Amino acid sequence: MRKIFTYSLSYKWSAIIALSLMGIELIVELVQPLIMAKIIDEGIVSKDYSVVSLWGGLLLVLSLLAFAAGVTNSFFAARLSQGVGYDLRRDLFEKIQSFTNRNFQSYSTPGLITRITNDVVQIQNLLFMFVRIALRAPLFILFALVMAFTIDAKLALILVVSVPLFLVFLSFILTKGVKLFKSVQQKVDGVNTVIRENLTGIRLIKGFNRGQYEEERFTSVNDDLMTQNKRALWLMEVAMPVVMLGVNLIILVILWLGAERLAANTIQPGEVVALVNYATRIMFTFSIFTFLIMVFSRGNASANRITDILEEETPSYLKEQHGEKHELKGEVRFQDVSFSHESQPTLDSITFKAEAGETIGILGETGSGKTSLLHLIPRLYERTDGAIYLDDYKIEDLDVKSLRTQISLVPQEIHLFSGTVRDNIAWGKEEATAEEIEAAAKQAQIHDYILTLPERYETQLGQRGVTFSGGQKQRLSIARALVRKPKVLILDDSTSALDAHTESRLMEALKGQSCTVFMVAQKISSLKAAHTILILHKGKIVAEGSHEQLLQESAYYREVYHSQLEEAQ
Numbered sequence: 096m097r098k099i100f101t102y103s104l105s106y107k108w109s110a111i112i113a114l115s116l117m118g119i120e121l122i123v124e125l126v127q128p129l130i131m132a133k134i135i136d137e138g139i140v141s142k143d144y145s146v147v148s149l150w151g152g153l154l155l156v157l158s159l160l161a162f163a164a165g166v167t168n169s170f171f172a173a174r175l176s177q178g179v180g181y182d183l184r185r186d187l188f189e190k191i192q193s194f195t196n197r198n199f200q201s202y203s204t205p206g207l208i209t210r211i212t213n214d215v216v217q218i219q220n221l222l223f224m225f226v227r228i229a230l231r232a233p234l235f236i237l238f239a240l241v242m243a244f245t246i247d248a249k250l251a252l253i254l255v256v257s258v259p260l261f262l263v264f265l266s267f268i269l270t271k272g273v274k275l276f277k278s279v280q281q282k283v284d285g286v287n288t289v290i291r292e293n294l295t296g297i298r299l300i301k302g303f304n305r306g307q308y309e310e311e312r313f314t315s316v317n318d319d320l321m322t323q324n325k326r327a328l329w330l331m332e333v334a335m336p337v338v339m340l341g342v343n344l345i346i347l348v349i350l351w352l353g354a355e356r357l358a359a360n361t362i363q364p365g366e367v368v369a370l371v372n373y374a375t376r377i378m379f380t381f382s383i384f385t386f387l388i389m390v391f392s393r394g395n396a397s398a399n400r401i402t403d404i405l406e407e408e409t410p411s412y413l414k415e416q417h418g419e420k421h422e423l424k425g426e427v428r429f430q431d432v433s434f435s436h437e438s439q440p441t442l443d444s445i446t447f448k449a450e451a452g453e454t455i456g457i458l459g460e461t462g463s464g465k466t467s468l469l470h471l472i473p474r475l476y477e478r479t480d481g482a483i484y485l486d487d488y489k490i491e492d493l494d495v496k497s498l499r500t501q502i503s504l505v506p507q508e509i510h511l512f513s514g515t516v517r518d519n520i521a522w523g524k525e526e527a528t529a530e531e532i533e534a535a536a537k538q539a540q541i542h543d544y545i546l547t548l549p550e551r552y553e554t555q556l557g558q559r560g561v562t563f564s565g566g567q568k569q570r571l572s573i574a575r576a577l578v579r580k581p582k583v584l585i586l587d588d589s590t591s592a593l594d595a596h597t598e599s600r601l602m603e604a605l606k607g608q609s610c611t612v613f614m615v616a617q618k619i620s621s622l623k624a625a626h627t628i629l630i631l632h633k634g635k636i637v638a639e640g641s642h643e644q645l646l647q648e649s650a651y652y653r654e655v656y657h658s659q660l661e662e663a664q
């Protein structure tokens with residue numbers, strides 16, 4: 096919550112104006128019963144109609160004033176809540192951009208989306224309600240008690256005794272509510288997770304005929320959300336009638352005692368009406384309280400979830416700028432590099448050297464650590480031991496932004512963005528010219544195919560656009576990587592869907608680029624031309640050398656090679 100308060104400070108003037116206007120509403124609300132008492136005692140009872148019209152007129156003017164103040168208050172309350180919501184979404188988005196793989200492991204993607212959307216809305220509701228009515232409610236109760244005291248201290252005592260009892264009851268509800276609404280937000284995450292998985296995996300679900308199973312899964316999380324929501328709302332629904340019942344009893348007691356004192360002529364009828372009026376309004380305020388508690392509970396749960404993200408520790412190197420931007424040649428050297436995912440050792444004492452412009456092939460069974468090794472180069476993962484050098488710089492001494500602009504990674508899972516083919520290639524380099532985009536597409540062996548599309552480079556991809564095959568997507572991603580003219584190109588199994596002919600043309604084209612290429616592949620035919628092939632087994636390099644050397648020296652390599660030859664025949 097402290098964090099949210101800090102955000103609100105940027106809109107302090109909106110908050111101050113809104114709260115001042117709320118003050119006007121509060122004062123009007125407080126004096127209304129007194130004016131009514133005056134009208135009754137000095138006007139109606141005494142049959143002096145000039146008093147009725149004078150004070151009645153004043154009541155009308157004050158009501159109009161309160162109305163105007165209320166409308167303007169809403170305007171400023173909206174400015175504050177929308178402004179803070181905007182800033183929170185912006186900062187959450189920026190923070191998530193700086194997340195490393197390690198940070199992402201703590202949160203699910205739908206969980207992060209819920210935080211940026213639903214949780215921020217809860218904060219907005221909370222702030223809006225706060226400056227609109229939340230502060231008014233306790234202030235009203237406090238001042239209404241004071242006013243009641245000025246009318247009749249003994250009768251007002253009934254209110255003074257009962258108000259703390261209500262407060263204890265409401266704080267009990269609040270504590271329970273915060274817990275319940277926290278789990279409501281978690282259930283929202285659960286629903287979002289299933290929706291997301293279903294939308295992204297819809298083809299798989301259809302192909303495997305798992306529609307029924309997925310429906311049941313969705314029903315289960317949807318039921319959970321409903322049950323938890325019902326529990327939370329039930330708490331609020333019980334609280335409201337309890338408060339109503341209590342205050343109605345208080346009104347009855349006031350009327351009872353008031354009637355006795357009227358008979359004894361120690362109080363005026365208008366004053367009894369004013370006291371009942373204060374008690375009724377206090378009752379109304381308490382019933383608003385239960386609603387506010389709901390908004391507060393949800394808002395508080397959301398504030399904690401948002402603060403978790405904003406305070407998540409991300410490595411400082413992403414923000415730091417080393418002044419110098421080193422132009423790299425592309426030499427890569429690993430010296431006794433080890434790496435663990437959490438506490439799970441993944442790479443062990445990796446040592447090798449890639450001269451600038453060389454192609455390094457990486458072969459290894461699934462889970463042997465190929466992706467992890469490649470991700471260490473652009474610092475998507477941080478090595479746990481040893482040292483990695485680019486040219487002669489330790490990678491930690493290089494500016495990470497400049498490092499990443501000189502390294503292009505084509506990940507195993509290809510991702511295309513919505514937009515045109517051109518946008519997708521230029522995503523790799525914003526200021527790329529049309530010639531550069533075409534040149535990259537030609538090198539990636541996708542240019543000819545793009546020319547067959549209805550609007551060529553301007554063809555829309557994704558939703559309502561054309562859909563690419565697996566191999567076409569891979570080539571488009573390679574074009575996106577090449578348009579930056581990287582010094583180091585990392586192809587993480589990115590040519591798996593290409594036919595042998597296209598792949599060899601691609602490799603030929605890459606030779607023309609003066610960049611170091613790291614290439615993971617399952618087929619030895621893809622790696623044959625590499626200067627060096629590293630064979631990974633359980634996180635260790637167990638053999639390395641050129642194709643010919645490995646054929647002679649590595650039994651594993653020979654075995655894989657021959658089995659692939661047989662398969663091809």
Ligand SMILES: Nc1ncnc2c1ncn2[C@@H]1O[C@H](COP(=O)(O)OP(=O)(O)OP(=O)(O)O)[C@@H](O)[C@H]1O
Pocket residue numbers: 196436437439441459460461462463464465466467468507
């Ligand atoms: N984010 C992660 N958290 C924890 N462990 C991970 C994570 N990513 C990978 N691992 C583990 O690290 C090991 C190496 O994974 P890695 O993805 O580097 O292997 P790989 O050789 O690229 O596999 P594949 O050929 O299947 O892509 C595996 O045992 C894997 O389970």
